[in-house]
Amino acid sequence: MLESIKVTERLHWPEVEMSKKYILNTADNPVSPSQVYLEKISSSVLKDLFSTGSSSYNVLLQTEEEASKSPKQSLYKRPKTSVKCGKRNRSGMAPKKVRAPEGGGKPAQTNRIPGSNSSMPKPARNIAVVGSTMGLNPRAVPQLRKMCIPSSPRTKLPSVHKAAITREAENAKKLCILTAIKPSNVEKEKAKFFKSDFNYNPQFEYSNPVSPLVLARHNNASDRFLTQAVHIMELALHRYGSYEKFEQVTGGSLLTKSRIWHNVKKYMEKEGCMGEIVVQMTDDLLSRASMTVVNSRPTLTINISTAREHWLEGMLRHEIGTHYFRGINNCHQLWSSSVGRKKHNLKPLNPTEEGLASIHSVLFRKDPTLWRAALLYYTVYQASHMSFSQLFHSLGCFVQDPNTRWDYCVRAKRGQSDTAQPGCFSKDQVYLDGILKILRHRDKIDFPLLMALGKVSFEDVDRLKALAQMENVRIPHFMQDQAKYAEQLAKIMAVNQLSDEELRSII
Numbered sequence: 001m002l003e004s005i006k007v008t009e010r011l012h013w014p015e016v017e018m019s020k021k022y023i024l025n026t027a028d029n030p031v032s033p034s035q036v037y038l039e040k041i042s043s044s045v046l047k048d049l050f051s052t053g054s055s056s057y058n059v060l061l062q063t064e065e066e067a068s069k070s071p072k073q074s075l076y077k078r079p080k081t082s083v084k085c086g087k088r089n090r091s092g093m094a095p096k097k098v099r100a101p102e103g104g105g106k107p108a109q110t111n112r113i114p115g116s117n118s119s120m121p122k123p124a125r126n127i128a129v130v131g132s133t134m135g136l137n138p139r140a141v142p143q144l145r146k147m148c149i150p151s152s153p154r155t156k157l158p159s160v161h162k163a164a165i166t167r168e169a170e171n172a173k174k175l176c177i178l179t180a181i182k183p184s185n186v187e188k189e190k191a192k193f194f195k196s197d198f199n200y201n202p203q204f205e206y207s208n209p210v211s212p213l214v215l216a217r218h219n220n221a222s223d224r225f226l227t228q229a230v231h232i233m234e235l236a237l238h239r240y241g242s243y244e245k246f247e248q249v250t251g252g253s254l255l256t257k258s259r260i261w262h263n264v265k266k267y268m269e270k271e272g273c274m275g276e277i278v279v280q281m282t283d284d285l286l287s288r289a290s291m292t293v294v295n296s297r298p299t300l301t302i303n304i305s306t307a308r309e310h311w312l313e314g315m316l317r318h319e320i321g322t323h324y325f326r327g328i329n330n331c332h333q334l335w336s337s338s339v340g341r342k343k344h345n346l347k348p349l350n351p352t353e354e355g356l357a358s359i360h361s362v363l364f365r366k367d368p369t370l371w372r373a374a375l376l377y378y379t380v381y382q383a384s385h386m387s388f389s390q391l392f393h394s395l396g397c398f399v400q401d402p403n404t405r406w407d408y409c410v411r412a413k414r415g416q417s418d419t420a421q422p423g424c425f426s427k428d429q430v431y432l433d434g435i436l437k438i439l440r441h442r443d444k445i446d447f448p449l450l451m452a453l454g455k456v457s458f459e460d461v462d463r464l465k466a467l468a469q470m471e472n473v474r475i476p477h478f479m480q481d482q483a484k485y486a487e488q489l490a491k492i493m494a495v496n497q498l499s500d501e502e503l504r505s506i507i
Contacts (some may be wrong), residue, residue, distance in 0.1 A: 004010050004340055062114070148496075180208045181215075181415035181425060190406060193388075198402070201388045201420035205415075215415050218426050221384035223433055225377060225507065232374040233398050243371070243399045250367045253307035257281060260307050262299075267316045270477050277320065291319045298324060314361040321476035322357040324450075330454025332469040344464065347457040355434015356450070356458075359492065363478060368492045375408065376428040383412035388419035433480075440503040442489050447482070448475050 151164065183189070189202035189438050240246040255263070260281065268274045279298040280370075285303040300319055337340045362368035377399060382394050388409055395405045415425045438458060445458050452473040453464055479485055483504075493499070 035227040038042050038231070058239055080086065093507050101157075106190055116308055166428070177210060177214065180206060180210045182206070182500060183410070183414065186280065186410060193392075193406070194402070198392055201418070202413075204417055204419065206417070209417075215423075218380070218415065219384070219423055221381045221424050221426050222429060222433075223381055225436055226381055228498065228502075228506075229374040229377040229381075230372050233378070235497060236369050236371050237398065239356070239367075240296065246369070246371065250310060250369070252310040253308065254305075254307055255307045255312060257304060259309075260302060260304065260312065261388065263312050264302070264316065267313060267320070271320060271325075273320065274326075277324065289315050291318050291323050297468060311361075312366065314363065314365065317363060317476065317478060318357045321478060322360050323353070325474040326353070326451060327478055329452055329473045330456075332472065333454050334467055334469070335464075336454070344467070346464075348457050349455045349457055351430045351434030351437060352450075352457040352459075353455065354430045355436075355438045358431045358435050359438060359489070360478070362492060363488050366431075368488075368497050370432065370435060373431040376411075376433040379408050379412045380424045380426055380429050383409070383424035385422050387421065388413055436498070436503060436507055439493060440500075440507045442486070447485065451475055451479060 007327050080309070124142060142310055183204035184207050185203075185205045189204060193200045193202055233270045236243070236246050239248060261279075264279055265274070269371050277297060278294065278297045280299060280301040282301060282306045283303065285301060287303065289300065289302045292301065302315070304313060311407050330336050333340075335344045335346055358370075361372075362370065375395075378398075379391070379395060383391050391409050391412065392402075395408060399405050399408070411428065412424050413419045417425050441458060446461060449465055449468070450456070450461050451462060451466055452475065456464060
């Protein structure tokens with residue numbers, strides 16, 4: 001079987017929004033007794049569900065306005081530690097200055113699975129929301145999407161007022177930043193970089209350059225968890241010999257499109273959300289998957305070039321079981337708007353949002369090594385002190401494949417024009433940051449409540465629970481058995497050789 005496996009850890013830059021689009025719906029299947037109808041959900045509210053907590057994989061972030069434009073249109077300096085491949089120094093590490101040579105879609109197609117309408121729906125007036133409730137008596141079971149039993153009460157999302165309009169404008173700015181830092185000449189510079197034997201530092205161009213002040217705010221890499229990041233990767237190398245082997249053994253074989261559809265449908269049935277989410281497939285995406293809003297519909301885009309048999313359900317727990325459900329739950333709460341968040345003095349939702357989602361990505365894996373979060377953290381820190389070429393050679397400690405290294409370097413250096421200069425885009429450090437903070441406090445966190453409260457930090461849970469609206473909240477199936485959930489968190493700690501004593505000393 002291994003002969004059919006190839007390394008596909010490619011972080012593709014999306015040329016277009018999608019290549020395949022489906023809505024998975026089974027009108028004949030029974031739905032959860034806790035089904036709720038969210039009537040006339042506005043585009044601005046839906047966008048807010050996913051923009052506040054962008055996916056750990058999420059790069060394909062577009063507003064409806066951006067989707068109508070050309071698809072081609074489209075951030076640290078505390079040198080403390082030194083990292084050497086194959087050697088671990090837990091007491092303190094500050095990166096060694098690396099002396100290295102200097103270094104750089106397809107048209108959309110829409111299809112339907114059998115049983116769905118023959119054309120894409122217009123912006124939905126009703127979205128059937130199905131899920132688990134907490135402390136509620138079962139209600140009459142309505143039909144999914146098309147029918148609703150009159151006696152079943154309906155829950156509406158908060159009305160869209162001035163705050164929502166302001167929120168939409170703020171979200172558009174956030175989305176524009178992520179779009180603006182995508183280089184427009186990636187392939188051209190990649191060719192130059194590879195031709196130079198990895199000595200050339202790419203000169204990236206941008207269709208809508210971000211101001212230096214904005215870039216500076218995202219150019220502050222931390223070394224707080226650098227020791228842990230390096231150790232996690234060294235453990236994987238010790239066990240498997242190389243990242244490529246780790247990917248093959250733990251990820252399994254690549255899935256065909258039909259198997260992806262089957263697994264996605266099966267997962268949605270378990271979560272009771274069939275018919276709520278548009279599913280797309282593409283091989284031209286920077287990340288492994290992304291949850292966005294397209295044409296007023298929650299949309300999951302899956303990168304088929306990275307969809308492996310043992311990793312796909314983790315991605316679905318990340319995107320649907322975490323980001324989507326917390327977004328829906330957030331709509332019921334008093335802090336669903338930016339005004340409400342400010343009124344209740346909420347902490348930033350990250351790193352909790354991405355940390356929780358990243359934990360769910362590896363939950364129930366035979367080997368829940370936190371490789372990806374660790375490598376992203378390490379790459380960003382190194383990028384803040386190195387040129388592109390130096391960073392590329394530095395990553396050779398952990399990743400052999402040059403195409404994979406290129407993609408990680410581009411991700412860390414996006415936003416820069418002259419990559420010969422030190423600098424980074426620091427967002428990618430949020431995943432490991434959030435994971436370790438949640439694991440540090442895992443015995444005190446009420447995880448179902450953290451999910452039910454929506455887009456909030458775990459630090460705010462205790463003081464917000466008295467204000468929580470618990471009716472019709474969505475709790476993913478994998479969080480129902482809290483004893484089993486706690487066992488999995490302990491397994492993640494053990495496999496990555498993280499101790500409570502160590503986490504208490506750094507957090």
